[in-house]
Amino acid sequence: xxxxxxxxxxVKRKLMGYNLSDGYLYKTAVYILLIAIAYVFLYPLxxxxxxxxxxxxxxxxxxxxxxxISPTLTNLKVAWTVMSMPWTxxxxxWFAGTLALAQTLISALTGYxxxxxxxxxxxxxxxxxxxxxxxxxxxVLIPRWMMFVTTQNILxxxxxxxxxxxxxxxxxxxxxxxxxxxxxxxxxxxxxxxVLDEAAKIDGASNLQVFYxxxxxxxVPTIITVFLFAxxxxxxxxxxxxxxxxxxxxxxxxxxxxxxxxxERMSAPIPNAPGGQFRLNExxxxxxxxxxxxxxxxxxxxxQKQFVExxxxxxxxxx
Amino acid sequence: xKLFKKKDASIITKPKKMxxxxxxxxxEISNRSGYKFFLPWMIGFLIFTAFPFIxxxxxxxxxxxxxxxxxxxxxxxxxxxxxxxxxxxxxTPALIQFxxxxxxxxxxxxxxxxxxxxxMNGDFKFRxxxxxxxxxxxxxxxxxxxxxxxxxxxxxxxxxxxxFIFQILSSYSPALADIVVFLFNNFAIVLWFSGIPIVLFLNxxxxxxxxxxxxxxxxxxxxxxxxxxxxxxxIRPIILVSTIFTIVQLGMFPINPVYGMIQTAIFDTxxxxxxxxxxxxxxxxxxxxxxxxxxFLLKDHSKDYQYVDVVxxxxxxxxxxxxxxxRQQEWNEYFRKxxxxxxxx
Numbered sequence: 079x080x081x082x083x084x085x086x087x088x089v090k091r092k093l094m095g096y097n098l099s100d101g102y103l104y105k106t107a108v109y110i111l112l113i114a115i116a117y118v119f120l121y122p123l124x125x126x127x128x129x130x131x132x133x134x135x136x137x138x139x140x141x142x143x144x145x146x147i148s149p150t151l152t153n154l155k156v157a158w159t160v161m162s163m164p165w166t167x168x169x170x171x172w173f174a175g176t177l178a179l180a181q182t183l184i185s186a187l188t189g190y191x192x193x194x195x196x197x198x199x200x201x202x203x204x205x206x207x208x209x210x211x212x213x214x215x216x217x218v219l220i221p222r223w224m225m226f227v228t229t230q231n232i233l234x235x236x237x238x239x240x241x242x243x244x245x246x247x248x249x250x251x252x253x254x255x256x257x258x259x260x261x262x263x264x265x266x267x268x269x270x271x272x273v274l275d276e277a278a279k280i281d282g283a284s285n286l287q288v289f290y291x292x293x294x295x296x297x298v299p300t301i302i303t304v305f306l307f308a309x310x311x312x313x314x315x316x317x318x319x320x321x322x323x324x325x326x327x328x329x330x331x332x333x334x335x336x337x338x339x340x341x342e343r344m345s346a347p348i349p350n351a352p353g354g355q356f357r358l359n360e361x362x363x364x365x366x367x368x369x370x371x372x373x374x375x376x377x378x379x380x381x382q383k384q385f386v387e388x389x390x391x392x393x394x395x396x397x
Numbered sequence: 398x399k400l401f402k403k404k405d406a407s408i409i410t411k412p413k414k415m416x417x418x419x420x421x422x423x424x425e426i427s428n429r430s431g432y433k434f435f436l437p438w439m440i441g442f443l444i445f446t447a448f449p450f451i452x453x454x455x456x457x458x459x460x461x462x463x464x465x466x467x468x469x470x471x472x473x474x475x476x477x478x479x480x481x482x483x484x485x486x487x488x489t490p491a492l493i494q495f496x497x498x499x500x501x502x503x504x505x506x507x508x509x510x511x512x513x514x515x516x517m518n519g520d521f522k523f524r525x526x527x528x529x530x531x532x533x534x535x536x537x538x539x540x541x542x543x544x545x546x547x548x549x550x551x552x553x554x555x556x557x558x559x560x561f562i563f564q565i566l567s568s569y570s571p572a573l574a575d576i577v578v579f580l581f582n583n584f585a586i587v588l589w590f591s592g593i594p595i596v597l598f599l600n601x602x603x604x605x606x607x608x609x610x611x612x613x614x615x616x617x618x619x620x621x622x623x624x625x626x627x628x629x630x631x632i633r634p635i636i637l638v639s640t641i642f643t644i645v646q647l648g649m650f651p652i653n654p655v656y657g658m659i660q661t662a663i664f665d666t667x668x669x670x671x672x673x674x675x676x677x678x679x680x681x682x683x684x685x686x687x688x689x690x691x692x693f694l695l696k697d698h699s700k701d702y703q704y705v706d707v708v709x710x711x712x713x714x715x716x717x718x719x720x721x722x723x724r725q726q727e728w729n730e731y732f733r734k735x736x737x738x739x740x741x742x
Binding site: 108111112115116118119120121122123125126184187188190191192194195196197203206207210211212213214215216217218219220221222223224225227231247249251252260279286289313314315316317320331332334335360363364366367370374375377378382385386389 | 424427428429430431432433434435437438439440441442444445446447448449450452453456463467468509513516517521527528529530531532533534535536537538539540541542544545546548549551552554584585586588589593596597599600641645648649655656659660663670673674676677678680681684688
């Protein structure tokens with residue numbers, strides 16, 4: 079009797095824990111919940127991967143839900159051709175890379191100014207940095223577009239349809255999510271002891287020298303993080319790119335947006351095509367989506383630490 | 398020092414010219430040079446954000462056309478607004494849908510992010526794995542990807558309308574049922590927006606001093622009480638930041654129909670840019686109002702009052718003291734003039 083009671087108490091303690099949150103019951107529940115939500119998060123991606131290997135037969139077959147019976151690579155091949163692939167990816171990479179470099183540089187300068195100097199109206203300008211994140215892009219996009227069109231007409235030099243407008247925006251610190259990049263730098267620079275700056279200044283360094291030799295050289299990991307974020311965001315940007323670049327230069331997400339129409343155009347002239355072989359269906363679309371996502375996903379699995387910690391460093395959590 | 402040789406050499410070799418002396422202390426001079434670093438951003442902001450923001454208001458009251466002589470704008474009053482809100486059959490519904498998206502999705506996103514962060518907080522295995530999964534959408538999401546996924550129906554986890562509870566709800570209130578359908582049709586994509594809020598919340602939760610929890614536990618608080626009385630009040634600012642971030646983010650993707658409409662309007666040469674500006678301006682007013690409401694709801698009100706009270710109390714005390722001292726001095730003066738000493742008649 080005594081023994082069973084003791085065992086029961088032990089089991090109860092193991093299950094319920096001392097204060098509910100350290101028992102097995104709670105932990106199991108938490109794991110189940112987290113896994114369930116992770117499934118929801120990954121659901122569209124899993125679905126996409128599953129679809130992109132399905133043949134036309136598999137799609138029509140109502141019995142198949144996840145795993146295709148006759149998996150093919152045809153979808154990927156077709157999507158690869160329609161997206162005019164290796165070139166689109168290369169375009170995308172240098173396009174996003176250039177913009178990201180410009181953004182990183184200007185954010186570092188601005189972040190440094192905010193972290194180290196006390197100039198007039200600093201509070202006001204800091205508020206403006208945050209405002210530049212909050213202001214909806216369409217409002218400022220129309221006059222920006224007018225400006226570039228006017229400049230293009232005056233100079234007689236093609237601007238719309240090239241990288242230049244967005245590069246100018248990036249250099250001016252008004253690129254994609256520039257405010258967040260500035261915040262990341264601002265918070266990191268504030269952590270570097272000011273004594274180092276002062277020591278260098280006593281040795282006769284100018285402000286720019288301090289910035290380059292002391293600050294930048296100490297914050298290489300942060301620079302990499304910011305660059306990666308800027309790169310990903312520029313790669314995935316479609317709104318401003320869709321306005322300034324349109325389809326003059328083939329970049330990945332824009333090409334995905336045009337996928338349906340290009341597919342129709344390319345598959346139309348095939349004479350005597352066997353019925354339904356090259357008709358647009360989900361599997362082609364999903365294959366194209368997979369191709370668009372793949373570079374970023376591969377990159378993410380190598381450098382995921384930088385991303386997550388980078389956001390933690392922003393300190394936009396209100397200190 | 399090796400690094401800064403150039404400057405040192407110049408000082409040694411040449412006698413320094415008499416420069417115009419800079420005014421102010423060392424610190425003031427160096428602070429002024431802070432502008433050098435800040436100037437590119439400031440100019441960029443003024444040209445590409447501040448000026449366009451105001452110029453769009455002007456444009457929205459004009460008929461703007463691109464002619465051979467450049468942009469021609471003629472004033473036409475509120476015609477653009479009329480055509481946006483009343484004539485165009487698509488704009489107002491799109492705007493209403495946008496508001497619905499914000500109102501329904503933002504609370505869900507922030508709540509889910511908060512719950513996930515609380516669950517993942519503390520001593521917990523595989524935290525990194527889950528964090529990587531939850532953050533993955535931030536890396537891969539883009540407008541066109543989202544459009545493709547949504548158009549192929551891959552974001553729908555199943556048909557909500559077939560669930561029993563939903564049918565009860567539907568017969569009770571169809572409007573509420575519509576909102577639930579609206580939420581669950583895009584549920585996976587909606588959750589994708591909680592990637593950054595989760596990281597923000599996790600970061601905030603880890604910064605809370607654990608001795609607070611211990612103290613509460615000793616006093617006999619249950620985990621539920623601890624959550625409501627300690628954790629949530631402390632991370633309230635983060636909830637505000639996440640909400641604002643989510644509101645801004647949600648607007649930027651094709652889940653918001655207004656964005657696309659404005660873009661089409663920009664390239665619409667017949668109607669001109671005036672109409673597009675009116676679209677954009679109405680839209681951003683809506684966003685600002687939503688942001689304002691969110692800010693007002695989530696701002697920490699109690700803190701303000703306490704702060705004001707303390708300051709005012711100190712002020713009142715100080716004024717009273719000053720008055721008393723002044724009165725004392727006046728009396729002293731009065732007595733001295735009269736030649737009467739204190740205490741004696």
